[in-house]
Amino acid sequence: MPTRALVTLPSILDNDFYKFTMQQGVVRLFQGASARYRFINRGKHSFPPGFAEALRASVDAMAELRLSREEKRFLQVTCPYLDPVYLDFLDGYRYNPEEVHIEQHGDQLQVHIEGLWYRTILWEVPIMSLICELYYIMQNENRISNDEVIQNIRQKIENYRSLGVNIAEFGTRRRYSYEVHRLVVQALRQYGEGSFVGTSNVHMAMAHQTKPIGTHAHEWFMFHAARYGFKMANAMGLENWVRVFRGDLGIALSDTYTTDVFFKQFDKMFSKLFDGVRHDSGDPLQFADKVIAHYQQLGIDPVSKTIIFSDALNYDKVARIAEHCQGRIGMSFGIGTNFTNDAGPKAMNIVIKMTEAHPQDGEWTEVVKLSDEHGKYTGSEQVINLSKTILNID
Incomplete structure (x- = not known):
């Protein structure tokens, strides 16, 4: 070895x-x-x-x-x-x-x-x-051969295209290797017309002439909790994002301190200004229902908004979500590890x-970070419990 x-x-x-x-x-x-x-x-x-x-x-x-x-x-x-x-x-x-x-x-x-x-x-x-x-x-x-990597991705993106959904590649952090990642984006670009919309990796976007995709991550809101306190973290995080980008990059990450807490502060101004939200934990169908109900309660047509789903997706999960959301709200899907690390080894x-x-x-x-599922919590038990107490989370 x-x-x-x-x-x-x-x-x-x-x-x-x-x-x-x-x-x-x-x-x-x-x-x-x-x-x-x-x-x-x-x-x-x-x-x-x-x-x-x-x-x-x-x-x-x-x-x-x-x-x-x-x-x-x-x-x-x-x-x-x-x-x-x-x-x-x-x-x-x-x-x-x-x-x-x-x-x-x-x-x-x-x-x-x-x-x-x-x-x-x-x-x-x-x-x-x-x-x-x-x-x-x-x-x-x-790993499998280069040809097998390409054929594997070709089959996946053609299956996604048959669902009529938009697919982005989000797999940099847990890729098998740079070479596999390169082959994946190459194949998505070659065979994904009508479905593949871009990649989170800026280098790959430039190399393959596609769109770099992303807005912000959990750490943006985690820092705002340190700066402004747990109760103000979401609101100030959104406010400061608007200060910097003035309406561009308008997909808000919702689950840093649970989705339920987020939507209490995602008021009509933010809901109108942001293009949609990203789902990263918890049951995606329940999440979609919450988002749709939130927009409807504010008098906003959910079809004018988008959910980006990005939590451990595969074809079966995407098909289930697409069927549930079709005609009710806009949707797009970010596929990570299932694209860039499906090359043989676990x-x-x-x-x-x-x-x-x-x-x-x-x-x-x-x-x-609390997330909508306990397995994705990060931080000490003491501060997690403190944040839950402050935010009235059971």
Whole structure:
């Protein structure tokens, strides 16, 4: 079994789009804020000897990444809501590997990230993709052939197209490898006309001439809880998103502190201003019914709005959701691991989450994510219970 491996990423844009959109928000509003993140091994995977050293070398190599002139031009043309000041900032941005702390104790891996939030926000997704790819290399986990990857994706996207639904690729963080990811997007682009609408990966979007897709993640609202308190986290998170993007990027993530709490603050102004919401946990059919009822109660036609479904989707789940929502509300689907890590070996179940935030004029404050299912909670039991008490969650 090899104990040395190196995986290098091809581009600073090999990352999820919402990391860059959130980074613009942080650069604009929270320049002095700091953040801490931690790797969580949900799948209880055992890492081989030397894994930390291999990951360390791969993370160190990221210091060489920088925005090219062509990449900057792509963002200017494709994403006009990324302002010139931010793009100039990104042009000068360099990963600082000293912000990432990696240790291995036996077969268990520890990764911690700490630094200014506007800098550390970009680490999460590429580090997860590196962990996955290195794991399969060092475990000698062989995959299916390139032709099989392409045919597999062709069959999937043709099946989705038969349902008449829009499909985006959301699989960067837990991909089998960069090469498999590249083949997946290539096949989606080639065979997905009429269904495939884009990818969350900005580098892949540029390489395959499709749309980068995303808005914000849970950490946006988690930070706002540290800055403004749990009761104001959703409202201030939405308010500040509007301040930065003025109506663009209008899909709101709803489940950071449960959907029920979110909709208490997603009032008529926000409901009209935002194009829709994203589902990331809990029963998708129940969620759809709640969203439709919310819009109807406010006198808004649900058909004019969209739900982006993105929680562990496969064909059967998408077909069930599409049948339930057809004609009632707009819908689109973000497929992640089922696209980019269906190559033979079992997909990894890992996450990296913000654990603490330090607003510029505040102090280090633990943050939590509640979600609509307990298995996706992150944070200490003490602060989870505190947040539930403050938010009146049973």
